[in-house]
Amino acid sequence: MVAPLIDIKDISFEYEQTKALHNISMKVEEGDFLAILGPNGSGKSTLLKIMLGLIKPSKGKIELFGVDAKNFKNREWIGYVSQKSNSFNSGFPATVEEVVAGGLAKKTGLFHRLPKSAHQQVAEALEAVGMQDFMGRSVSELSGGQQQRIFIARALVAKPKILILDEPTVGVDHQNVQAFYDMLASLNRDKNITLVLVTHDVDTVTDRITHVACLNQTIHFHGFKEQLHTMSDEQREAWYGHSVRKIHHIGGSHA
Amino acid sequence: MIEAILSYEFLQNAFAAGLIIGIIAPLLGVFIVVRRLSLIADALSHVTLAGIAGSLYLSQSVASLALLNPLFLGIAASVAGSVLIERLRSLYKHYEELAIPIILSAGIGFGAIFISLAQGFSNDLFGYLFGSVSAVSREDLLIVAGIAVVVLAFIYFFFKELFVLSFDDEYARASGLPAKWIHFMFMIITALVIAGSMRIVGILLVSSLMTIPVATAMRVTKSFKQTIILSIVFGEISVITGLVTAFYFDLAPGGTIVVTSIFLLLLVIIYKKIMVSLKKGAIA
Ligand SMILES: Nc1ncnc2c1ncn2[C@@H]1O[C@H](COP(=O)(O)OP(=O)(O)OP(=O)(O)O)[C@@H](O)[C@H]1O
Numbered sequence A: 001m002v003a004p005l006i007d008i009k010d011i012s013f014e015y016e017q018t019k020a021l022h023n024i025s026m027k028v029e030e031g032d033f034l035a036i037l038g039p040n041g042s043g044k045s046t047l048l049k050i051m052l053g054l055i056k057p058s059k060g061k062i063e064l065f066g067v068d069a070k071n072f073k074n075r076e077w078i079g080y081v082s083q084k085s086n087s088f089n090s091g092f093p094a095t096v097e098e099v100v101a102g103g104l105a106k107k108t109g110l111f112h113r114l115p116k117s118a119h120q121q122v123a124e125a126l127e128a129v130g131m132q133d134f135m136g137r138s139v140s141e142l143s144g145g146q147q148q149r150i151f152i153a154r155a156l157v158a159k160p161k162i163l164i165l166d167e168p169t170v171g172v173d174h175q176n177v178q179a180f181y182d183m184l185a186s187l188n189r190d191k192n193i194t195l196v197l198v199t200h201d202v203d204t205v206t207d208r209i210t211h212v213a214c215l216n217q218t219i220h221f222h223g224f225k226e227q228l229h230t231m232s233d234e235q236r237e238a239w240y241g242h243s244v245r246k247i248h249h250i251g252g253s254h255a
Numbered sequence B: 001m002i003e004a005i006l007s008y009e010f011l012q013n014a015f016a017a018g019l020i021i022g023i024i025a026p027l028l029g030v031f032i033v034v035r036r037l038s039l040i041a042d043a044l045s046h047v048t049l050a051g052i053a054g055s056l057y058l059s060q061s062v063a064s065l066a067l068l069n070p071l072f073l074g075i076a077a078s079v080a081g082s083v084l085i086e087r088l089r090s091l092y093k094h095y096e097e098l099a100i101p102i103i104l105s106a107g108i109g110f111g112a113i114f115i116s117l118a119q120g121f122s123n124d125l126f127g128y129l130f131g132s133v134s135a136v137s138r139e140d141l142l143i144v145a146g147i148a149v150v151v152l153a154f155i156y157f158f159f160k161e162l163f164v165l166s167f168d169d170e171y172a173r174a175s176g177l178p179a180k181w182i183h184f185m186f187m188i189i190t191a192l193v194i195a196g197s198m199r200i201v202g203i204l205l206v207s208s209l210m211t212i213p214v215a216t217a218m219r220v221t222k223s224f225k226q227t228i229i230l231s232i233v234f235g236e237i238s239v240i241t242g243l244v245t246a247f248y249f250d251l252a253p254g255g256t257i258v259v260t261s262i263f264l265l266l267l268v269i270i271y272k273k274i275m276v277s278l279k280k281g282a283i284a
């Protein structure tokens, strides 16, 4: 059997004051389209940051592609779109092409210049997010939603094997959200890119995902979305407090 | 002017050093500005002053150090300051900017003590504060040239990493780039450029040559590469114009260089205003 792309083994993490994650174990297998769901402050972004090695768990271990995260070298296999990508300083003087080409930096390697094909690769990534006409535009002149799509293109340009996205559609308009998730689904289906997605757009993603993880400091459920209905009412309550009604039909509608 | 440059070695030194600084200060300045580190440049220049004053004091009191070029201790102080700033920034995670006034005051404090200890430094002081056309020695020029080689090599080899880091440092770390290490190198390089530029523009005005040409370029450029090229162009215009005026009217070159760069900034702002209103007129 192939090793899981991400294997989280019993990790915990706390910020200075706040306990964020407690004894989390979870595997992401090749080909999964996993949605991580949970209320605000439930530790979703923290979990992604741990997967990416941005923060170190206080306890437990992570393996990426079967290798201990500490020794994992092929970071370019992992694409990342952070929650507040628009926190970059907005007056930055750079074109869309320059920003997206930044996604090729790791793959190209230290001491090497970007390859000649970079322009073509950037064009393809921009096409995938419907921004091909914006290549020469200045990023600071784009709307928040357009910028978000640029960051998605940056994550795609190095052709990662797994894409980790933290609420990527914040600020993207409704119609484009649909198109965006269609694009993700096709990356998953046709290009076999594994996807880990944190989102609150539960209704929109339901049809497209394969797996669900319900997180609130601990994992309350993790498995095929069709099995979500096996979660008891108490478990749902523990996971989401009172606002569970909205989530109820996920497993149901496809079971 | 050309004749004067050909006949006086001190003018050759000043102009050659000026032309080099006109490239490296704005080039590094682009990264400093977009990373919002302009004030760090200021803090480091004051630390450099402390190092230079300390060196002058040492060369007076320790006979074997009498011939020591004060730039060396200036560079050492600046590099040490950059390391200290990083330490302080990680100590005060939520008040990173506190590191700047702390280091800046430390620089001025030590500077003031060494200046008052060192006899007769007040004559040179003016040159160190505001730059000098006549004080650049051959050795100074060689140091500046050496620094330039290091800076250009660093930016050439790490350009894409520096760009990604400047644009979005979390992304740089997440994508597995050696962000910490490159940032550390960047701070050291900044310290070198500041110490190197100081002879011509002076301690108090070094950071202006790193930021004003960039501020000017950013008004009119779209891409990062354009911003770099135009910043250097504006930097060179300021340095050349500034040095020539300083020489003919016997002024401090730091002053004339910076005033020229401010003048260019105003010109560009006005040019931009006119272009925008012309465009609006065309649409209306
Ligand atoms: N940098 C930080 N320093 C201290 N505490 C933090 C920090 N970031 C997050 N936390 C805390 O950790 C917990 C988990 O935060 P996290 O950002 O992972 O939540 P989330 O599930 O992504 O929430 P949201 O849906 O709002 O994005 C929260 O209680 C939060 O207050």
Ligand SMILES: [Mg+2]
Binding pocket: A044, A045, A046, A083, A166
């Ligand atoms: Mg979050």
